[in-house]
Amino acid sequence: xxxxxxxxxxxxxxxxxxxxxxxxxxxxxxxxxxxxxxxxxxxxxxxxxxxxxxxxxxxxxxxxxxxxxxxxxxxxxxxxxxxxxxxxxxxxxxxxxxxxxxxxxxxxxxxxxxxxxxxxxxxxxxxxxxxxxxxxxxxxxxxxxxxxxxxxxxxxxxxxxxxxxxxxxxxxxxxxxxxxxxxxxxxxxxxxxxxxxxxxxxxxxxxxxxxxxxxxxxxxxxxxxxxxxxxxxxxxxxxxxxxxxxxxxxxxxxxxxxxxxxxxxxxxxxxxxxxxxxxxxxxxxxxxxxxxxxxxxxxxxxxxxxxxxxxxxxxxxxxxxxxxxxxxxxxxxxxxxxxxxxxxxxxxxxxxxxxxxxxxxxxxxxxxxxxxxxxxxxxxxxxxxxxxxxxxxxxxxxxxxxxxxxxxxxxxxxxxxxxxxxxxxxxxxxxxxxxxxxxxxxxxxxxxxxxxxxxxxxxxxxxxxxxxxxxxxxxxxxxxxxxxxxxxxxxxxxxxxxxxxxxxxxxxxxxxxxxxxxxxxxxxxxxxxxxxxxxxxxxxxxxxxxxxxxxxxxxxxxxxxxxxxxxxxxxxxxxxxxxxxxxxxxxxxxxxxxxxxxxxxxxxxxxxxxxxxxxxxxxxxxxxxxxxxxxxxxxxxxxxxxxxxxxxxxxxxxxxxxxxxxxxxxxxxx
Numbered sequence: 001x002x003x004x005x006x007x008x009x010x011x012x013x014x015x016x017x018x019x020x021x022x023x024x025x026x027x028x029x030x031x032x033x034x035x036x037x038x039x040x041x042x043x044x045x046x047x048x049x050x051x052x053x054x055x056x057x058x059x060x061x062x063x064x065x066x067x068x069x070x071x072x073x074x075x076x077x078x079x080x081x082x083x084x085x086x087x088x089x090x091x092x093x094x095x096x097x098x099x100x101x102x103x104x105x106x107x108x109x110x111x112x113x114x115x116x117x118x119x120x121x122x123x124x125x126x127x128x129x130x131x132x133x134x135x136x137x138x139x140x141x142x143x144x145x146x147x148x149x150x151x152x153x154x155x156x157x158x159x160x161x162x163x164x165x166x167x168x169x170x171x172x173x174x175x176x177x178x179x180x181x182x183x184x185x186x187x188x189x190x191x192x193x194x195x196x197x198x199x200x201x202x203x204x205x206x207x208x209x210x211x212x213x214x215x216x217x218x219x220x221x222x223x224x225x226x227x228x229x230x231x232x233x234x235x236x237x238x239x240x241x242x243x244x245x246x247x248x249x250x251x252x253x254x255x256x257x258x259x260x261x262x263x264x265x266x267x268x269x270x271x272x273x274x275x276x277x278x279x280x281x282x283x284x285x286x287x288x289x290x291x292x293x294x295x296x297x298x299x300x301x302x303x304x305x306x307x308x309x310x311x312x313x314x315x316x317x318x319x320x321x322x323x324x325x326x327x328x329x330x331x332x333x334x335x336x337x338x339x340x341x342x343x344x345x346x347x348x349x350x351x352x353x354x355x356x357x358x359x360x361x362x363x364x365x366x367x368x369x370x371x372x373x374x375x376x377x378x379x380x381x382x383x384x385x386x387x388x389x390x391x392x393x394x395x396x397x398x399x400x401x402x403x404x405x406x407x408x409x410x411x412x413x414x415x416x417x418x419x420x421x422x423x424x425x426x427x428x429x430x431x432x433x434x435x436x437x438x439x440x441x442x443x444x445x446x447x448x449x450x451x452x453x454x455x456x457x458x459x460x461x462x463x464x465x466x467x468x469x470x471x472x473x474x475x476x477x478x479x480x481x482x483x484x485x486x487x488x489x490x491x492x493x494x495x496x497x498x499x500x501x502x503x504x505x506x507x508x509x510x511x512x513x514x515x516x517x518x519x520x521x522x523x524x525x526x527x528x529x530x531x532x533x534x535x536x537x538x539x540x541x542x543x544x545x546x547x548x549x550x551x552x553x554x555x556x557x558x559x560x561x562x563x564x565x566x567x568x569x570x571x572x573x574x575x576x577x578x579x580x581x582x583x584x585x586x587x588x589x590x591x592x593x594x595x596x597x598x599x600x601x602x603x604x605x606x607x608x609x610x611x612x613x614x615x616x617x618x619x620x621x622x623x624x625x626x627x628x629x630x631x632x633x634x635x636x637x638x639x640x641x642x643x644x645x646x647x648x649x650x651x652x653x654x655x656x657x658x659x660x661x662x663x664x665x666x667x668x669x670x
Contacts, residue, residue, distance in 0.1 A: 002026040003161060003193045004050060009059035011045055019045050020056070021216030027161075028225055030191040032184055034204035036221075037213035043197040044165055046213065050195055051084060051163045052076050064160060081110065085154030089166035091146045095139040099130065102138055103153045110157065115297040122295035123237040124152040128182055131293040135528065144175030151182060155192075158237055162186070162194040168203050180206040239295065243272040244646045246365045249354065249374045252281040254292035260417075260442030260559050261369050264392075265294055267443055268367070271639045276361055280350050280373055299357065301350045301377075309352045321348045321383070325376045325403035347373040351380025358385045365646035370394045376403060379410045388412045388645045393421050394556070408432045412645040415638060417442050418556050419581050440638040444629045446532050446563045463493045464608050467539035467569075469532070469560035472502030477545035477574065479504075479511055483597035484545075486515040488604060496521045499535055499560075536567040541607055541614070543572045544579070547594045557582060565589075565625040570617040572603045582628060586613075588621040 004027035012018035019042030027033055035043050048054040049061070052068055061069050064083060071079060093102045100121055107117045125131040128148035138146060147167060154162060164183070168176035184206050187194050196207065204210050210222040246268060250261055268274035279300040292298075312318045322344060350373075358366070358381055368378035368391035375391040382389035390413035408414060408429050414437050416422045422439060425432075466485070470476050478498065485496050498508075498521065505523065512521045527535055536542075542564035557578055565571055571589040573579040585591040590607070592599040607614040 001029060003029050003064055004195070005060075005062040006050065007060045009046070009049060009056045009061070011042070011049065011054070011056050018216055020049075023059070023213075023216070023218045025211070025218055027193050027195060029193055030187050031193050031209060031225060032187045032207040033193075033195045033209045033211065034207035035195065035197050035211050035213060035218070036199065036201070036204055039199075041213045042216060043213055046218075047163055047165055047195060047197050051086060052080050081106070081157065083160045085157065085159035085162045087147075087150050087154050087162065087164040087167045089169040091150035093138040093146055093149060095137075097138060098134070099125065099136050099138055099141070099149050100134045102149055103156050106153060106157050118297045119239075119295040120156055120237050121152075122293060123239070124156040125149075125293075126295070127155060127186065127237075128152050132529075134293045142175075144171055144178065147171060147175075147179060148182065151179070155186065156237070160192060162192055164194065164196040166197055166199070168198070168200065173202075176200070176203060240270065240272045242275060244364045244643060245275040245362055246273045246367060246642065246646065247276040247278055247354075247358065247361075247363045248274060248367050248369050249278045249280070249378045250369045251279065251371045251374050253277065253279050253298060253369075260445045262292060262294070263443035263445045264369060265296075267635060268639070268642075269294055269296065273365075273639060273642055276357075276363065278354055278357065280347065280377060301353050305353045306346065306349050309349045312349065312352050318348060321351065321376075321380050324406040325379055343373055344376065347376040348380055351377040352384065354378070354381035355384035358387055363387060365390070365642060367642065368392065372403070375407050379403075379407050382410060386649070388649055390415065390642060390645060392417065393425060405429060408436075412436065413438055413641050415440055418578055420578050421556065438638050438641045440634040441557070441629055441631070442559060442562075443635070444562055444566055444625075445559055446529050446536075447566050448533070448568075463495050464604070465495045465497060465538060465540045466604060467497045467499070467535065467542050467564070468544070469499040469527075469535070469542075469564075470544075470558055472498075472500050472504045472508060474504055475547055475549035476502075476504075477547045477594070478508055480545045480547075480595060480597050480600060481543055482508065482511050482515060482521065484600035484604065485520065487597060487601040489516075489520065491605070492608060494520055494604075497524060497535065497539065498522065499524045499527045499532070501526050532563065533567075536564055536569060539564070539569055541572065541604060542569045543600065543604075544574070545572075545592075545594075545600055546574055546576055546579075548576060562625055562629055565618075565621040566629075568618040568622045570607050570614040571621060572600065572607075582624065583621075586617075588624045589617055 004025065006023060006025045009020050009023040010018060011020040023046060025033075035046065037043050045054065049056050050063075052063075052071075055069065060067070063079075066079070068076065068079065094105075103121045103124055104117050107120060112120070122131050122134065125134060128151050130145060130148050130152065133141065133145065138149060141149065151167075162183075167183075168179050171179065180203055183194060183196070186192055187208075198204055207222075208224050209220070211218045211220055213219075248265055248268065253261055253265075265274060265277060274296070277294070277296050277298050279298055281300070325344075325348070354366075354377055357363070364387065366378045366382055366387055366389040368375040368389065370392060371394060378389045378391060381387070389411050391407060391411055392415045394417070405428075409432070414425070414432075416425060416437055416439050418441070419439075422437065425437065426434075466481070468476075468478060468481055472478055481496070485494055488494055509523065524535070542561070544558060544561045546558075561571060561573070565588070571583070573583050573589055573591055574594045575591050576594070579591065583589040583591060590603045592603050607617075
């Protein structure tokens, strides 16, 4: 059924020959139409008439079975906003605004609620494969990326008709093909009709129908239509079909220099297992949006949510939760297992709030994604509602093991992200069934853009750039890196870039000054993910000189090291067991002894002198880390485990919670 029917369109401008002399055209649902012709023949005029921007002198025009030529000015504006999208050769983006703000603008005009705006903008950017650029300033994007943002802005109101005037005119051939593939997929997958004006016959070949405008008359050159069932219309910005209504709980999300939580959330969302994200701390989309690119607004447990639960402090179940989920394991030294009382208090109170949200939003499974506090809150909510719970064993220190045994008994699934954590849990929790432990490494949180080339060591400017990213703690060994650089500065020109912050920051600054290398060391502070890509692209070598920390519960593979390997950088690491899980000496990286600045300096010098070795290590490391981090087998096992957990309701654990009478009063209140 045609969505546009034009008959006998005429248009002339005073003092000029008529540009349209009786144009007839039918545009079907899902049809991609190209209009060609020489400059000045009236192509753009015809497009403006179809878009209701100009009125014809004579003829009829029906759009979506409405006679639009009889509309008033207000009716035309409302109809156009609700049913049409426009993409022009000039993208007309706000240069100093972010990608999100550019795409969001039509929704603000339509007075769409902020939470819904966020979700629709991200889904629109997903259509053009740009959701990971959501927080970039638009003037930092390439020409092709800017045009894709303009397409997302045109699609954010879910139009039935898309009109484009030379959308690839200012782009190179490769980017033009990408844009046309996006247009074709949009039309054929959702039934959106599109009319495009173009000079390029190669771009026109992507279209179902091709017309040429010759002396004011439209002549058909190609007409091949797809068949759509009657009434077919697919909502482009609809979320994936949910397989279960899962909720992820995190202490704080998003965070600068992400920890892989966002990638895990993306994995769950695309699989249809994630419906909500809850956080314990107040940082949200209006606070620190760095790197967050999921079409799910964050619901956070703020001050007023906690205030509503303060009456729970007098209930017997509150003290029981505080006791069982904050008790230290007998295997560990008591003083190392202590955590802030107020942190534990907040976690339990958040659990009461989450229990109410779980009931309101019909959540079927909870996943605590990081830390002790989120696991405590999730277990409290699970016990109050009977909803099954799982948690990530991100336990970096003994302090994170408070209530670990009780939480493990409550959880139907425990996800572990490294072999060292797996071994530690087997030792500490021998009574927990091994089938509850599922191994899946953290997915990559930052990956190179599609058009990025493999990184190779480049010293053409005679300056070797060495990088480190992560928390500035004693265990990360940044002081060893500075000592090594001091040894190298007499033999080669080097530059050191350190991204991150932490308790050792001031001490490292003083050390760099004392060693005389402050001029070559740059402390960049915390970098948001959109800046980390440029950070890795500017490095020649990445180092992770970590040392064994006796207070550590279990080591985890640094996300920054994974990202550096994904960018093809040669890496140098120490001989910690966690690194040996992935890094093989002289195969995909160089391994040196801990606390050995001289060995680190020699490794850097070796890579600087042997470019073939550096390139080989970088390429092998890239292929290895992509295979490990994106293991379909591990990810599918994790997703299947969560789905099975939600379906069976956690069996015995749920039955156990039903027998418990200590929190029956709170259950009734909720």
